[in-house]
Amino acid sequence: MTVARSPSHLAPAPRDGRSLTGDVRLLAAFESVVLKNRRDVLVYLPPGYDADAPRRYPVLYLHDGQNVFDSSTSYVGQEWGVDETAERLIHEGRMAPAIIVAVYHAGVARADEYAPTRDLRKDAGGLADGYTTFLVSELKPYVDREFRTLNDGANTAVGGSSLGGLVTLHLGLRHPRVFGALAVLSPSIWWDRRAMLMRVAALPGRLPWRIWLDVGTAEGRDTVRNARALRGVLESKGWVAGEDLRYLEVQGATHSEAAWAARIEDLLLFLFPATAGLTATGPCARAPAVRSP
Numbered sequence: 001m002t003v004a005r006s007p008s009h010l011a012p013a014p015r016d017g018r019s020l021t022g023d024v025r026l027l028a029a030f031e032s033v034v035l036k037n038r039r040d041v042l043v044y045l046p047p048g049y050d051a052d053a054p055r056r057y058p059v060l061y062l063h064d065g066q067n068v069f070d071s072s073t074s075y076v077g078q079e080w081g082v083d084e085t086a087e088r089l090i091h092e093g094r095m096a097p098a099i100i101v102a103v104y105h106a107g108v109a110r111a112d113e114y115a116p117t118r119d120l121r122k123d124a125g126g127l128a129d130g131y132t133t134f135l136v137s138e139l140k141p142y143v144d145r146e147f148r149t150l151n152d153g154a155n156t157a158v159g160g161s162s163l164g165g166l167v168t169l170h171l172g173l174r175h176p177r178v179f180g181a182l183a184v185l186s187p188s189i190w191w192d193r194r195a196m197l198m199r200v201a202a203l204p205g206r207l208p209w210r211i212w213l214d215v216g217t218a219e220g221r222d223t224v225r226n227a228r229a230l231r232g233v234l235e236s237k238g239w240v241a242g243e244d245l246r247y248l249e250v251q252g253a254t255h256s257e258a259a260w261a262a263r264i265e266d267l268l269l270f271l272f273p274a275t276a277g278l279t280a281t282g283p284c285a286r287a288p289a290v291r292s293p
Helices: 082-091 107-114 128-146 163-174 191-201 221-237 257-262 264-271
Strands: 023-032 037-045 059-062 099-103 156-161 181-185 210-216 245-250
Touching: 023 128, 037 082, 059 128, 082 099, 082 264, 099 128, 107 128, 107 163, 128 163, 156 163, 163 181, 163 191, 181 264, 191 221, 210 221, 210 264, 221 245, 257 264
Parallel strands: 059 099, 059 156, 156 181, 181 210, 210 245
Antiparallel strands: 023 037, 037 099
8 A cells, every 4th residue: 555644745647648637646556455456546636626725525436447537548448538527527617626536446356346246157256345345444544534535425426337337336235324426337237137136126215325327228238128127126215316316328329438438527517516515415415407418
C-alpha cells in the first residue's frame, strides 16, 4: 500500500501516453490484505479541489478502473471518458463536483472477484465477498482519510458494467447503508442461473438506494430480458421509476465500452446533479430530473 499520509503526497498520475483529463492522482499498487493482491487505483479530483480547502465532496467508486479514464489501459483501447465528461459538466455547472475513484480489476481474477457465486458452467466466481471487504474496509477508509470526502452513505455511490454491474448489486446488498446510489450498467444477471435476481427478489422491501439500471437492445435478447426482470423486481419492492429508479434501454447499443461511454453524461447527471448541492441528505439521496437520451 502506498505510504502517502495526505493528499498533497499522492502523486499525480503519469501523463505520457495516457488520456487523462483534470486532476487525477495515482494510488500505485494498492495492496489488499484480504485479497492478497495489488492493483492500481486512480482518483479524479474535481476542479477547484486544491483551491477550496474546506469543502468536502461526494464519491463515486467505479469497477474495471482500467476502462474509466484512460484509453491506453482500457479494453480494446476504448475508455469511458468519465474524467473528460465530469470536467465538462462541472465547468458547465450541470454536475455537482465529485471525487471519482477508478478501481482496477484483478486481471485473470476479475470474474472470480466480481461474481458473488461460483458458476459451475464458467468454473469461476465466488470471491465477491472478499472484493466487497477490500472496497469497504480497505480502500474506502483510505480514500476517506486521504481525500476530503463526504463519507456517509447518502454521498457515496458505486457502479460498474457487465460483471461490474453484478458486483455493484452485491455491494449494495451486503452494505446497503454504505452506498446511497448504485450504477448498474448492462448487468450480468445471467450469471449462475440468475442467482442475483433471486437474491433481489428475496428482499423484504426497498433498500435505501437510488438505482441507475440500463441495457442496450443489441446486447442480446436474454440480456434485455434479464434487465427488464430486474427492473420489475425492484419496482415490486418499492422502487419507483422516475424517482429513485432510472431505467434506460438504449436502442442499438451493444455490450461494449463505447456503448457505456455514451451514457456516462446522463449517469453522472443522475448521480450528482448540480441542483442537489452538498446537503445533509447528499446528492445520492435526491431524485432529480434527468435529461432523456
